[in-house]
Amino acid sequence: TKSSGQRFHKSHQPGVPLTLADFEAINRCERSLPKKFNFARDVLDQWSPKEKTGERPANPALWWVNGKGDEVKWSFGELGSLSRKAANVLTKPCGLERGDRVAVILPRIPEWWLINVACMRTGLVFMPGTTQLTAKDILYRLRASKAKCIVASDEVIPAVESIVSECPDLKTKLLVSPHSQNGWLSFPELFQTASAEHSCVETGSQEPMAIYFTSGTTGSPKMAQHSQSSLGIGYTLCGRYWLDLKSTDIIWNMSDTGWIKAAIGSMFSSWLQGACVFVHRMAQFDTDTFLDTLTTYPITTLCSAPTVYRMLVQKDLKRYKFKKLRHCLTGGEPLNPEVLEQWKVQTGLELYEGYGQTEVGIICANQKGQEIKPGSMGKGVLPYDVQIIDENGNILPPGKEGEIALRLTSTRPFCFFSEYVDNPEKTAATIRGNFYVTGDRGVMDSDGYFWFVGRADDVIISSGYRIGPFEVESALIEHPAVVESAVVSSPDPVRGEVVKAFVVLSAPFKSSNPEKLTLELQDHVKKSTAPYKYPRKVEFVKELPKTITGKIKRNVLRDHEWGRT
Numbered sequence: 001t002k003s004s005g006q007r008f009h010k011s012h013q014p015g016v017p018l019t020l021a022d023f024e025a026i027n028r029c030e031r032s033l034p035k036k037f038n039f040a041r042d043v044l045d046q047w048s049p050k051e052k053t054g055e056r057p058a059n060p061a062l063w064w065v066n067g068k069g070d071e072v073k074w075s076f077g078e079l080g081s082l083s084r085k086a087a088n089v090l091t092k093p094c095g096l097e098r099g100d101r102v103a104v105i106l107p108r109i110p111e112w113w114l115i116n117v118a119c120m121r122t123g124l125v126f127m128p129g130t131t132q133l134t135a136k137d138i139l140y141r142l143r144a145s146k147a148k149c150i151v152a153s154d155e156v157i158p159a160v161e162s163i164v165s166e167c168p169d170l171k172t173k174l175l176v177s178p179h180s181q182n183g184w185l186s187f188p189e190l191f192q193t194a195s196a197e198h199s200c201v202e203t204g205s206q207e208p209m210a211i212y213f214t215s216g217t218t219g220s221p222k223m224a225q226h227s228q229s230s231l232g233i234g235y236t237l238c239g240r241y242w243l244d245l246k247s248t249d250i251i252w253n254m255s256d257t258g259w260i261k262a263a264i265g266s267m268f269s270s271w272l273q274g275a276c277v278f279v280h281r282m283a284q285f286d287t288d289t290f291l292d293t294l295t296t297y298p299i300t301t302l303c304s305a306p307t308v309y310r311m312l313v314q315k316d317l318k319r320y321k322f323k324k325l326r327h328c329l330t331g332g333e334p335l336n337p338e339v340l341e342q343w344k345v346q347t348g349l350e351l352y353e354g355y356g357q358t359e360v361g362i363i364c365a366n367q368k369g370q371e372i373k374p375g376s377m378g379k380g381v382l383p384y385d386v387q388i389i390d391e392n393g394n395i396l397p398p399g400k401e402g403e404i405a406l407r408l409t410s411t412r413p414f415c416f417f418s419e420y421v422d423n424p425e426k427t428a429a430t431i432r433g434n435f436y437v438t439g440d441r442g443v444m445d446s447d448g449y450f451w452f453v454g455r456a457d458d459v460i461i462s463s464g465y466r467i468g469p470f471e472v473e474s475a476l477i478e479h480p481a482v483v484e485s486a487v488v489s490s491p492d493p494v495r496g497e498v499v500k501a502f503v504v505l506s507a508p509f510k511s512s513n514p515e516k517l518t519l520e521l522q523d524h525v526k527k528s529t530a531p532y533k534y535p536r537k538v539e540f541v542k543e544l545p546k547t548i549t550g551k552i553k554r555n556v557l558r559d560h561e562w563g564r565t
């Protein structure tokens with residue numbers, strides 16, 4: 001059933017530990033948010049006594065492998081004491097204080113989880129970023145956020161060193177590596193001697209917990225800020241009904257640590273339900289290693305981008321006997337019905353698609369037990385009331401295409417991002433009448449299922465990444481061959497859509513070899529900004545379509561790419 005809004009019935013008694021049932025009730029708007037909430041104390045630390053009494057089965061909280069024989073398994077008890085040590089590293093030698101912002105640019109290593117939980121314990125605001133970020137990306141993030149600390153691994157050192165002098169607010173560089181580096185504190189060294197005694201900060205439930213950088217059509221990425229409760233409580237129903245997790249389950253969520261999908265699937269949803277988070281640190285994604293992992297480890301639940309499933313169904317999956325796999329999920333970009341069908345035929349398993357955004361989390365999902373309509377993103381999930389609206393904020397009837405929107409009541413839903421930091425205009429622009437607008441277009445059918453149509457703006461969704469055209473165009477224009485460019489989405493059988501750049505060349509490059517120049521421009525973009533954004537297709541054109549006022553008409557190029565008139 002759908003909630004009609006924030007109708008809080010029961011309120012929380014201070015001092016009484018919250019239960020999973022309480023978190024569910026909060027999401028169903030049957031209970032008010034507690035004033036204080038801290039995910040580390042109120043969720044993670046509640047599991048460790050249950051491990052001792054056997055109330056929670058002997059299932060690790062985190063199970064990490066790297067394919068080279070290294071393995072880490074932590075119970076909730078161990079995660080608790082290790083993250084307390086990490087918390088002492090952050091506050092003592094690093095000198096960080098509650099509310100300080102910390103950029104965490106780490107690959108899939110156990111320390112990523114430790115640092116995040118340590119930030120929760122100390123009231124620090126963590127800002128995850130992919131290790132694909134370049135020096136320019138990191139500079140922007142550190143300056144925009146006024147981060148006090150960066151936690152990074154070896155591969156990020158050269159980029160950070162090249163820009164650190166331009167970041168006056170940055171006080172501490174913490175290196176997670178067996179090697180030491182001049183000017184950096186060594187996390188392993190400090191960790192070794194840190195105390196495991198730490199008293200968790202009593203954070204307010206609306207206090208900031210994390211910031212995610214998210215791309216839009218114009219400008220640099222915006223800082224979507226989430227609170228302790230939006231992330232820490234807001235994914236309770238998602239974990240139970242979409243991911244279908246119990247404390248006996250082992251979930252492998254593939255997403256890179258830089259994206260909110262990692263936080264949802266590999267931290268909040270899973271640990272709320274007491275499930276084990278499985279992590280494989282693959283040097284590079286490859287389908288054979290992926291399939292071997294599913295046959296080797298007792299993974300029960302798999303969550304990956306549609307692009308991964310598109311790659312997998314090209315293999316002969318019947319050859320593989322997955323050890324324990326029973327529930328498969330996907331999200332981040334639209335899933336083609338054919339892939340869902342092929343996956344089912346080859347593995348006997350359904351694919352449960354979900355749809356969400358960094359700003360507001362999971363919006364629609366095919367929940368366990370619900371009939372799946374191939375090609376649909378499922379139904380709206382609590383606490384949201386999802387509607388399709390027109391440009392004036394009016395609700396459209398089933399079958400009519402419009403913008404996917406979430407109905408607002410007098411209070412902002414607790415699981416929403418709090419704001420785009422330092423950007424009240426962009427925050428306000430997400431509201432239209434009584435609705436939060438997602439920027440995605442879709443249709444709802446008469447059974448309440450939602451069908452994705454495309455972005456309402458120029459943002460490109462490729463392989464599950466949200467890519468702003470402006471960021472790619474800005475990178476291209478730095479190259480002397482480029483006079484101007486327009487970057488749009490273009491269809492792709494594996495990645496759903498890819499970045500395509502239409503480029504007007506400067507005179508000296510007009511007679512260049514197009515293949516060679518394409519490679520050069522692609523390489524240039526990969527160096528200038530995170531490589532996942534590079535234009536996989538490049539077309540050289542004499543001019544770009546423009547309005548009378550000189551604005552580039554990306555929509556004309558995009559429509560042409562997609563064969564639309």
Ligand code: BCO
Pocket residue numbers: 132254255256259260261284285305307308331332333355356357358361362463464465466526531532533
């Ligand atoms: O494909 P190419 O080889 O041509 O290019 C790849 C890399 O080789 C290249 N690259 C990476 N590091 C580089 C580099 N090139 C030069 N120097 C470096 N240091 O850049 C390209 C990166 O593309 P990729 O990341 O797509 O790589 P890949 O290996 O093809 O991975 C495929 C996927 C499917 C595993 C990957 O695309 C992926 O993980 N996609 C999912 C993204 C995701 O998790 N999205 C969720 C966002 S959160 C959300 O949606 C909110 C929901 C509530």
